[in-house]
Amino acid sequence: MRLSRRFRRVLVFLSLYLALCTVGGIKLANITLQPARRPLTAEETAAFQRVIQANRFEIADVSVKGTGAAVLWAWMVTPHQANGDAVLLLHGLGDNRLDMIGYAELLLAHGYTVLMPDARAHGTSGGELATFGLLERNDIQQWAEFLATKFQPRCIYGMGESMGAAQLLQSLDAGTRFCAVIAESPFSSFREIAYDRMGQAFHLGSWVGRTVLRPLVEVAFLRARWKYHLNMEQVSPENAVAHTHTPILLIHGQIDGNIPVRHSRRIHASNPQTVLWEVPNADHCGAIAVAPQEFEERVLTWLAPHTNRAAQPERDQSILNSK
Numbered sequence: 151m152r153l154s155r156r157f158r159r160v161l162v163f164l165s166l167y168l169a170l171c172t173v174g175g176i177k178l179a180n181i182t183l184q185p186a187r188r189p190l191t192a193e194e195t196a197a198f199q200r201v202i203q204a205n206r207f208e209i210a211d212v213s214v215k216g217t218g219a220a221v222l223w224a225w226m227v228t229p230h231q232a233n234g235d236a237v238l239l240l241h242g243l244g245d246n247r248l249d250m251i252g253y254a255e256l257l258l259a260h261g262y263t264v265l266m267p268d269a270r271a272h273g274t275s276g277g278e279l280a281t282f283g284l285l286e287r288n289d290i291q292q293w294a295e296f297l298a299t300k301f302q303p304r305c306i307y308g309m310g311e312s313m314g315a316a317q318l319l320q321s322l323d324a325g326t327r328f329c330a331v332i333a334e335s336p337f338s339s340f341r342e343i344a345y346d347r348m349g350q351a352f353h354l355g356s357w358v359g360r361t362v363l364r365p366l367v368e369v370a371f372l373r374a375r376w377k378y379h380l381n382m383e384q385v386s387p388e389n390a391v392a393h394t395h396t397p398i399l400l401i402h403g404q405i406d407g408n409i410p411v412r413h414s415r416r417i418h419a420s421n422p423q424t425v426l427w428e429v430p431n432a433d434h435c436g437a438i439a440v441a442p443q444e445f446e447e448r449v450l451t452w453l454a455p456h457t458n459r460a461a462q463p464e465r466d467q468s469i470l471n472s473k
Contacts, residue, residue, distance in 0.1 A: 154311060168365065175369025182370070183279045185244050190273055194248045201251075206230040207258055214269055214296050220277035224267035224293070226301075227254060233261030235329075235453070236294055236303040240314030240434065243280065246273030252438060253309060256446060258278040262453075263301060267293055269314065279378060282313060282340055282385045283320035290321035294328070305329040307453055312336070312409065313433045316387045318396070319417070323390035330397040330456035332449060333387075335435045337409050338416040340385035344370065346410060356410075392420040399425050399452045403432030403440070425452075 202209050208228045216222045225247060237257050239250040247266040254264045270277030270289055276286070290308070297306050308331040310318035315333035322331070337343035344367050348359030359367055374380045391398060398421070402414035411428060418426040427448060432440040 152252050169356055171363070171365040172369050175366045176373050178366065179370040179373035179377070183281070183374060183380070185271065185280050187272060188244055188246050190246055190248060190268075194251075194381070198248070198251055201255060202227065205258070212265075212296070212300075214289075214292045216275075216292055217285040218277065220270050220275065220289075220294070222267055222270060222275040222277075222289055223273070224262070224265055226265050228260060228263045229258045229261055232263055233260055234304040234306065235261075235454075236263040236265060236297050236301055236305070237307045237309055238265045238267070238290070238297065238318075238328075240267070240290070240308070240318050241269065241272070242312030242314055244272070249312075253311075256438075256449070257309075258449060262307075263303065265293060269317070278395065279380070280313075281380055282382070283317045283387070284380055284382070284385055286317040287321040287324040287326070290317060291324050291326040294321075294326050305407030307331065307456075309449075310334070310336075316385075319387035320385070320390045322394040322396050328396055330399070330452060332399045332401065332452060333414075333417075334401040334437060335403065335406055335409050336387050336400070336413060336417065337414040338388040340382045341367075341371075342413065342416070343409060350407075388417050388420045391417050391424060393422065395423075397423075397452075397456050399424075399427065399448070401429065401437050401445075402450075403429045403434060405431060405434050406434045406436075408434035413451065 195262045199209075201207075203285060208231065210226045211223065213221055213223050239247075239253055241247060241249040246268045250266050254266055257264050268275040269280065269286060271280040294306055297303060306328055308318045308321070308328045311334040315336035318331055319333050319336055322328070342356070345356040346360030348363040348367060349355045349357065372383055374382045400414045400418055402411045404411050414426055414428075418424050429437040429440060438445045
């Protein structure tokens with residue numbers, strides 16, 4: 151009788167556990183793929199406009215059609231004395247182009263033209279789902295082609311933070327040509343960050359997602375696959391970086407509580423030609439706040455030597471063809 155009662159209790163517990171994981175996984179997938187939009191507030195936009203006017207920068211609203219005919223919007227800002235190079239700036243999850251103003255001001259002050267888009271399903275851009283790189287990698291390619299056609303820079307660079315950094319790295323696997331890129335606080339793969347998110351909810355490590363809440367994670371992946379036709383297993387900056395020759399500077403705070411520094415370490419390990427700057431005492435995307443002077447020096451130093459690197463494969467092919 152005691153064994154039977156215990157057995158029933160175990161069955162009830164397992165049934166409740168699986169039911170909670172199923173419901174939780176479905177909700178998790180829905181919330182993750184459909185983040186709340188942060189609007190471009192009039193106050194923040196006006197503040198940036200004042201910076202534009204004070205420095206005699208030129209700003210224009212521009213758009214491209216991304217995957218699935220989603221219309222994507224951006225600001226293209228040109229300094230008074232442009233150096234001939236352009237930087238594509240990519241924001242994080244739940245933010246919009248306004249989040250990249252600090253980086254934009256730094257780059258504009260040194261003559262770089264900057265393109266500041268809202269990611270799909272963010273800000274004023276179209277698209278119903280944020281896919282963390284599955285569709286955005288092609289969107290980024292569209293923006294790079296837009297810059298190459300409209301602005302015709304000597305060199306196009308990419309710079310992103312958090313989700314934008316992860317999307318930027320994945321765009322390299324889609325054939326996007328950058329002279330060099332800078333990725334701050336990227337995740338290494340969607341599965342790996344999913345494990346972290348499970349643990350963070352309980353102020354614990356990623357082991358929670360790998361073990362106790364593993365069924366919830368699996369349900370969320372299945373929900374994304376069946377409901378939204380998205381294979382989130384393919385979201386992997388780590389794999390994309392492993393196959394690229396584009397110069398990559400990884401920046402990650404050593405006390406990042408959102409995306410732990412091990413993510414950039416994994417990406418760096420997949421391609422030792424990348425450079426990883428681990429920033430002491432910096433939290434998520436906090437390098438510019440903790441070490442502003444070193445951040446500026448590292449960013450500008452990284453961009454400068456790689457001018458015209460993107461055109462090198464074409465030049466090499468021309469040489470081969472002439473032989």
